Amino acid sequence: xxxxxxxxxxGVEVTVNQLVQHTVxxxxxxxxxxxxxxxxxxxxxxxGDKHMLPCHPQELETVNDL
Numbered sequence: 262x263x264x265x266x267x268x269x270x271x272g273v274e275v276t277v278n279q280l281v282q283h284t285v286x287x288x289x290x291x292x293x294x295x296x297x298x299x300x301x302x303x304x305x306x307x308x309g310d311k312h313m314l315p316c317h318p319q320e321l322e323t324v325n326d327l
Contacts, residue, residue, distance in 0.1 A: 263295040267303060273318040275303055280324040283307070283316060289324060290314075 264275040279292045283305070290307035302315035 264303065266300045267318045270301065271318045273321075275318065281305060281321040282324050284320050284322055292321075 263277060267273055267275050275292060277292055277294050280289065281292055281303075282289050288307045290305040290310075293304040293306050293313050296302075296304050296313070296315070299315045303318050303321060304313040305316045305321070306313045
């Protein structure tokens with residue numbers, strides 16, 4: 262199962278394809294599948310970007326409505 266480390270360490274539920282907002286920058290993005298070399302971060306593809314960025318799990322909030 263992906264993001265097991267994040268769930269166990271930070272108690273944060275992470276769901277691939279979930280829409281999130283980065284609390285530091287305010288940017289909106291989609292959670293992408295886990296990247297093996299960055300298991301303690303959540304991979305997010307922010308709107309307008311071409312590449313995923315690793316984000317600390319405690320800096321992400323679920324977006325319910327846009």
